[in-house]
Amino acid sequence: MPQTDAAAVALARDGDSEAFRALVERHSRAVYRLAHRMTGSPQDAEDVVQETFLKAYKQLSRFESRANFGTWLHRIAVNCSIDLIRSRPHRESGHDASDLDQFSAGDADRPAQASPERLMLSAEVQERVTAAMSSLSRMERAAFVLRHFEGQSIEEISRMLGLKTNATKHSVFRAVKKMRVALDPLVSSDDVADTRNARA
């Protein structure tokens, strides 16, 4: 198995399928995780992985050997995820933020949390994040993941998703609002309720 991605790419370009297999084995998990985050569906994520590597294989000759293969592949995976999202029937809003109200029930009795570090590790936070992510529409999810995890600007996201800038902004706002509904009770300090009342 070639030791570096650069060596594997060079061999794969010459038709060495084992070298390409080495690249698939090294990078398929990362591509799947990205695709799953973008699409929210295991099945769609698998399709994106397949499409990403097929595209990469066909475009190997265009890959600049001085670039990082993982980064190049990541870009292809983002584009494949977006293509898949855009190819599906448009559903502007997923679950309403009110769907997340279930999380608020009983929160009033919850004792103040001790430390943010502890919260980060808590299974409940993770569960709520997963549920909140699932409540996002496809576009909200794509816009939020690209903004929050991929660090793309609103302008770039608008171009990638084919949305107007305002529509992209509002997709991100709605996504963040849903995250807040789900997580506020866990991460807020005692004075947040007072603060919220003051700002209202």
Added chain:
Amino acid sequence: MHLTDDELVLHYYGELETSAARRAGDHLAECRTCRTSFATLQRVLAAVEAAPAADVAEGFERTVWARLQPELPLRRSGWMDMLRLSPSRLAWAAGIVILLAATFVAGRLSQRGPVPQTVENAAPDSGLRERVLLADLGSHLDRSQMMLVELVSAGSAADLDLPAERARAERLAYDNRLYRQTALANGNQALAAVLDDLEQVLVDVAASPDQLSPADLVDVRRRIENKGLLLKVRVLSSEVQQRQKQDIRVRAGQSS
């Protein structure tokens, strides 16, 4: 006048225009209410970031490959293309095949001339010695090929771990010398010529300075490419592998 939730989100992501960002910053410095709200937003989004990525099943890579492989379009390899297009290269490759076959099948390497010491010690009979020789030569060619590929494909000298490459080249050059001498002693000029070309590159890399200049790297690459060295090593390596497989089949037939 407090900042809105949306303004706080834009501020968090650095999406406000310069003047608006400055105003938001000034306001947050003065307004405890907005500062608390912003801190909560930061915690919420940090928690989102800390959430684990999706689980991936054991053996996922194998599944991906099993689905992917039948879909991959056939890719004509670069060096196979060269073979197809160049009669002289075809003749050269055929010559190597014949020479290798003559050398290994007749066991001449094991009967005449010096043999790498490690092989000598490890091979109590000529059949076993031939197999060990084949395995050693195949491994040597694979390792050499890998090094050549890395040299050719490195974007710059900075992409190479030079001390490690030098040490690797030194070991390969030492082994290569033994194989070349063996080939010469057996009158296998074609094999010796390829190994000689390979050795020159390996020795140069082994003796390279700590700081390889871009010009030095270009020079090494040019020599690899001008001599068609990668192609030659690949063909040799492939033939050795074929010979090993054939040997295994013969032995399997004998034992059954």
